[in-house]
Amino acid sequence: MGNAETTIARTEYVISRTVYPLFFFGAIGAALLTIAKGWSLGAATGAIIGTTALTLILLEAIFPAKPEWRMTFRSFLRDAKYIAAAVATGAAASYVGAMLAIHVAGAGHSPVADLPLYVAVPLAILVFDLVQYWVHRWMHETSWPLGGFLWRVHAAHHLPDRVYVLMHPAAHPLNDLIVRQAINIGLIKLIGFNADAVFLFSVITAVGGLFSHFNLDVRAGWLNYLFTSTELHRFHHSADPAESGNYGVVTPFWDIVFGTFVYRPGILPARLGVDDPAAYPRSEQYWRVFLLPFRRTAQRVASGGATQGV
Numbered sequence: 001m002g003n004a005e006t007t008i009a010r011t012e013y014v015i016s017r018t019v020y021p022l023f024f025f026g027a028i029g030a031a032l033l034t035i036a037k038g039w040s041l042g043a044a045t046g047a048i049i050g051t052t053a054l055t056l057i058l059l060e061a062i063f064p065a066k067p068e069w070r071m072t073f074r075s076f077l078r079d080a081k082y083i084a085a086a087v088a089t090g091a092a093a094s095y096v097g098a099m100l101a102i103h104v105a106g107a108g109h110s111p112v113a114d115l116p117l118y119v120a121v122p123l124a125i126l127v128f129d130l131v132q133y134w135v136h137r138w139m140h141e142t143s144w145p146l147g148g149f150l151w152r153v154h155a156a157h158h159l160p161d162r163v164y165v166l167m168h169p170a171a172h173p174l175n176d177l178i179v180r181q182a183i184n185i186g187l188i189k190l191i192g193f194n195a196d197a198v199f200l201f202s203v204i205t206a207v208g209g210l211f212s213h214f215n216l217d218v219r220a221g222w223l224n225y226l227f228t229s230t231e232l233h234r235f236h237h238s239a240d241p242a243e244s245g246n247y248g249v250v251t252p253f254w255d256i257v258f259g260t261f262v263y264r265p266g267i268l269p270a271r272l273g274v275d276d277p278a279a280y281p282r283s284e285q286y287w288r289v290f291l292l293p294f295r296r297t298a299q300r301v302a303s304g305g306a307t308q309g310v
């Protein structure tokens, strides 16, 4: 290896071990500073998520975990359609969420709103992820008719055979409504956490979501037992149903409790996507993917589900 190659390899090594804790805890620090200083929560959310997303997109272009999982111009055009649909769905769901929040606020003060942040945020994460875990697992593993429908809704997010930062929003609009908006906005706002707790929770969820699809050989070590990051969620996208556990979004806590935790340090899945791509439309075919939940042909990704040990 030449000097330049050694320097690049060393840089990649350092980045793979530092980028996640640096940005994850950096985002939490920035959020806490925003609360302490009384800055705008909305502006801070945009700044934190925007800075993280841009940095990760740049880093995965330079140091991809697998070059064949890189974003291409063609896959970007595919993502743009899903992002546009997600923005429209998100706007509609936010309106409903705001109406619910106003209704709850009018109904009285929630005792949860008085909890200190260090209690409220872990509680929000555990409650949110428990509901999210079972809805997500139901989507993947249940053959009962509604389960099949939910899988065909969720399949859009598993059709891509490459996983990188910007494919994160690639999902069916109904999936956004059910998983990302109804649970997030509905549950967290209905319980009545205060604005600071919802803000911190949202920053942790959003930054974790960006890292979960990051195409860089992240090694988060012991943090994988506390938060769901790249190494865990990438296995959730494995085309091999025997290893595609990790249903948790923010924390692997419920995966560990219910036996679906898959952590294999230093190992990348051989293939990403669904186990039988021929049974599905290609993810670029937006309207065929959009209509998929209303057809009865597609296979489920898992039969029996992943029950991998640690």
Ligand SMILES: [Zn+2]
Binding pocket: 136, 140, 154, 158, 236
């Ligand atoms: Zn899934």
